Amino acid sequence: MARQEIKLKTADSEKITINLGPVDLGQIDLLVQEGFYSNRTDLIRTAIRNQLNQHAEVVRQTVARKSLVLGMQHYSRADLEAIQAAGERLQIQVLGLASIASDVSVELALATIESIFVLGSLHASAVLKTALAQRIH
Numbered sequence: 001m002a003r004q005e006i007k008l009k010t011a012d013s014e015k016i017t018i019n020l021g022p023v024d025l026g027q028i029d030l031l032v033q034e035g036f037y038s039n040r041t042d043l044i045r046t047a048i049r050n051q052l053n054q055h056a057e058v059v060r061q062t063v064a065r066k067s068l069v070l071g072m073q074h075y076s077r078a079d080l081e082a083i084q085a086a087g088e089r090l091q092i093q094v095l096g097l098a099s100i101a102s103d104v105s106v107e108l109a110l111a112t113i114e115s116i117f118v119l120g121s122l123h124a125s126a127v128l129k130t131a132l133a134q135r136i137h
Helices: 001-012 022-033 040-054 057-065 077-085 108-110 125-130
Strands: 069-075 089-099 114-121
Touching: 022 040, 022 069, 040 057, 077 108, 108 125
Parallel strands: 069 089, 089 114
Antiparallel strands: none
């Protein structure tokens, strides 16, 4: 259990790459140099959070309208086995992080997961992602 928790904690953030023009980058460096932000990343994270806060109501409404799970949703082998035993199939819809346990077999995943829609990050083995590729939207 502790090992799984460690893996999930490392998934709390994901690296992205952006391209900025030299003038924008220079202005960021100036604000860092003047002490407004501790580094470039601090400014960029702050700017993103401000934009997300500005559009929070639209996000809230869309999450409700699309019936998305907001945050983190983890599917263990036991979860999927219970779904299979009940004769049900999952439509995974997450805004945030969806993860499928590493001990979930391809056969179990194919038998229980009808579709996957994730805005954010999907953590699953490469084998599972390949097997479920047609179901990931």
